[in-house]
Amino acid sequence: MRIQEIINKKTGEKLLIFGGEDIISVNPDQHYYESCLVRKMTLFAPEETLGDKEPTKEGAKILVESAKECREFIDNFRKIDLPANLKNLLNTTKKREQEKILNGLELTPDILMAFLLYAGDNGYLFSEYSSEHHSSALKDKKMPLAYRKKDDGSMEVMGTTDLSEGQLKQNLEQRTVKVGKILEKGDEWHCFFVTFNSLLGKENWRSGQPHFHYLSNLFGFTKEEVIEQIKSKDYKLGNLPHITLKEYGNQPENKAST
Template sequence: MKMLKIYSEDKKSFYRLFYDEDIECVNPIKYFKDRSITSSYYLIKDQIEHKLQGIPEEVRNKIIAKKANEIWKERFESISNESLDKEFLVLLSAESKKDQLKLLKGKTLATHALAKLLFLANLEFGFSFSRYTSEKLPGNIEKSQLPLLFELSDNEESVSIIGETTLKEGELKNVIIHRKNIVANFLDKGKEWHCFYLTFKALSGKESWNDGEPHYHYLSDKFGLSRKDVIQGIKDGKVPSTPVHIGIKDYRK
C-alpha cells in the first residue's frame, strides 16, 4: 500500500490518500489486516496526535497502534458475521461453467460479503488472493496533465482542484465522469482461478443491468479464457465479456 499526503491550497488542511498497486497471490486476511491497521494508524494519528502532545512519542504511538488494531478486530468481526450464501463456497469446487452459472443465477452479495468469501476461500480451500486495477482516461488526456487532486461536486456542476493543471474545469469534469476504471479480484489455486470484477461505471449506477444496480461480474478458468488474457484485457480497459452479474446489496447505503 502506498500513501500520499496532499495539502490544501491554503496549507491549513490536508488529504491523506491510500492506494495499492497490483497485488499477486497473497493471503487475503493478512493483506486486509495490514492495510486496515496501517491506514487506521495514520488517520487516527492525524486526528488526535495534537491532543497527546504531553505524552512521550513512544507511548503516543502505542496508544494509536492499539486503537488501530481494535478497529481491525471490529472490521474482521463485521466481515465474519456478514451473510454469505452457501452457493459461493460450492462455486469454488464446481467442475464446469454450467455448474457455476447455475450456482450464481440471481445471486447477490452484501457490501462486505466478497471479503468474507476471500477469507473463507483461503482458510477452507487454500486459495490465494490477487487484485489488478486499470484506469483509462477519456480522449487524449494523459495522467501527467492532471492536478494532484480534483473532486466533482455531488450535483456534478463544479470541480474542486488542488495542484497545477493545464486542463480546464470542464475537461476535468469529463475525466471524472467518463474515465474507465476496473477493479478485479482473483482467487487462485494452481490452475484454478475465479475472478470477481467491477467497474466504477457499475458502482455509480451507469450500467444498464437491473436498472443500474451496482454489481460484480464473474469469470473463471472454466469459461475457456486464460488468466493472462483476462488480466491483459483488464489492463487495456477492455472489460471481459461474461453473462454473470452479481448484485451488491445496499451499496449506496
C-alpha cells in the same frame, strides 16, 4: 500498502492517498487487517507512521488500540451468513455448475468481504488488479494534483490546472475504470470484476443495476489473459455471468426517486 502524500505548497493542504497498487497472491485476512492498521496509524499517528518522528509511548498506545479495533473489524465479517450457493462455488468443477449457482445470486460489499475471508480460511490466495484510463484528449494537458466531485456537483481542485471545472468533471465521468478480485488455489481461480460504469448505473443490464462480472479457470481464458483485459481500456471477455450488487453504487431505485 502504498501511501502517497500530496502537499499543496501554496496553501499547505495535505492529501493522503492509500493503496492503488496491485495486490498479488496474499492471505485475505492478513491483507485487510494490515490495510486497516496502516490507515488508522497514518491518520492518528502520522508522523511516527511515516517515519518523520521517533516512536513514542502515545504512538505505541495508539498501535495497540488500532490493532484491536482492526481485528474486531475483520472478525465481524465472519459473523455474516454466507449464501450456501456462494460457498458451493468453490467446490464446482464445471462451468455450467458455476453459471447455475450464480443465477439470481446477489452480493453486497459485506457479503463479498465475508466470502473473501471464507475463501482465505479454505486455502485460497487473494489478488486485486485495477486500471484507470482517461480521455486521450487530455494527454498533454496540465492536470491538478488532485480533484474530486463534491456532493453538490461542484469540483474541489487541489493544485493548478489549465482545465475548466467542466472539463475536470467530464474527465471523471468519462474515465474507464475496472477492478478485479481474484481468488486462487493451485490451478483453480475465480475472478469477480466490476466497472465504474456499472457502479454508476450506466451499463445496460436490468435498468442500470450495479453488478459484478464473473469468470473462472473453466471459462477458456488463462488468468494472465484476464488480468491483461482488466488492465486494458476496453475488455474483450465475451458474454459473462452477471452478479447483482446491492447496497453500493447507483441503485435503480435511487435513480427513480431523484
